[in-house]
Amino acid sequence: MNREKVVFGFFIVLAATLNFGFFVGEIDVPYHHDVFELFAAIAVNLVATVLKFGDRTQIGAIHLATSLVADLQLVAAAICWAAAVHVVGEGMSPEVTARVVSLAGGALLANIVSLVILIAETVMLRR
């Protein structure tokens, strides 16, 4: 067992699961989507991104790209949230919630691609 592989897999899977956890629920119902879960998803996604740094293979490059996409989407979701609540003062209205959750949904897709690559890579190795 390779400890580095465990840590790598752990963070990628955790990033995807947290993202999924935030995403599930009615898209425009605020209390279906917990702000702590979004925060955790962002933090874990950032760590997963950093773990993917420095791999010069083709697969490594795609891995990093998917993570960067997920980061971008999640950070955009967080900014939408903060702007709605603190800047505009609109609060978590159904429109804002839908916007935030759909952005997180995009991030989830990127995380799923990342998972698929991880699985494909593992299967290819067959060791």
Add this chain to the structure above:
Amino acid sequence: MHSAFPVALRRMRAPLIVIVAVYAIAVLGLVLIPGIDTDGNPAPPMSFFHAFYFVSFTATTIGFGELPVPFSNGQRLWVTVCIYLAVFGWTYTILSLLALMQDKPLQQAVAVGRFRRAVRRIGEPFYILCGYGETGTLLARSLDQLHIRFVVLDISPERTEDLVVRGFDVDVPALTADVRKPETLLIAGLRHPRCCGVVSLTNDDGANLAAAITVRLLNPTVPVLARAESEATVANMASFRTHHIINPFEKFGEYLALALDEPGNYQLLEWLTGIPGTTLRAETRPPRGHWVVCGYGRFGRAVVRHLGRKGQTVTIVDPQPDPLAHPPWVAGRGTEAGILQQAEIGRAVGIVAGTDDDVSNLAIAMTARELHPRLFVVIRQNLVANKVLFDEFKADVTMVPSEIIAHECLAVLTTPLLARFLDIVKAEKDEWADRVVASLRERVGEEVPVIWRVHLDAAHAPGCFEAQIPVTLEWLLRSSSSREEYLHCMPLLLVRGDKEHPLPEAALQLLPGDQILFAGTREARTLQALTLSNVNVFDYVRTGEQIAGGWLWNALRPRV
């Protein structure tokens, strides 16, 4: 050699994860701990937005204070922990970054990347200069003065750093690398479409040989000039047709022999291959008779061979006599008066101080002059740094190997026709050379002339071609700003087909395809280029009539 960026990122993984973790922990704490409102009543914790804002300015030690409202004691306790965490996190990250920048292999990778980009961006013809020692420096300075681009490769980091300090007119990309590796030359642009030559001047024959082979194999269209000091290397390079092999010792022996026989030719040769900005040196006439040669290394051997060929007698002074050598021997260094007297310095006409140690050479020359004040002294100067001493001593001939190589390279690189003319000079009589020197001095002055080539065809001289009139050489010698004046230049050689015509007459009719070698001032070259390229200027120089150039005026002219 690979790009430095992925390596750097990989090395920064741990510190970046620490930073993300520290921020996450700090924010999480702040959104959980209850706050306090302005009246001192318990209030809900901070929102994520405010927590992130607070951590952002606190972690970077900017510290705006307790925002947006004063904290509860619980929050203060947590913030205290956060501050230490953040300071630790950032310190770790910055130290890692600094360590990364100090990393030698990474620095090399960054330097290679920068060099590769700089070479790729060169849009003009350029040369690759391998070896930036004494000779390389001299050549680089001359190329810079002539506004010729070049890139530099050297194995020693001190020398490439020196290049940055020296300050050239143009940007000179330089890399610390070993030219023995083929990849080095490829990075330096061996296959770049604008690469027009490789000059290998390192002090290591093996490296020069390797560079020459690399060029011949990887890009045979590019000419290569290589320095070679041992005869084995010369033969080796010649075997795979290196375009130009320069052996400084052999060259000097040849020049010394020429100076003995035909001092005028030697003077002309030296002048035409001089470094731009220097002036004509007075003619030196080495005496004929008995010579003493101190130091029988590669230099001494070449000198003795050429002196012997010109019918002089020679005594050799060297600490390690060669039993097979032909001339008489005296064992010793030559720095002592006794040894020199043994070598019959009394009846000698000249002495060559040619060891590879500058101090010994000076000692030999000074002792010899003491014993025999009218002696003709030829001295070898190994290091450019010792120039002051040699200038003070004022030998009759000071031989600096690095200068000889630089002159030769410059002549071959800038004008290939010049090499042909120099061969003619070597073969001609002394009186002929004196005449050439006199007329050059009269027309151009004492400065080392600029040498250029004119190729009479539609691409290089459109002005003459559009006129469609037989061109007389004289027209190229008149000034394009006022035709009564002659330019400060002189034609040295006309090449028509395979035939060479040295010193063509002004009245000569030129034919398309002719190549002419000119020597003159920089200004003359510019004015002549105008005549060659612009048909109206050409007509003016030819007839003395100012013709307006535009299409409208040309259309109107017949009717007016």
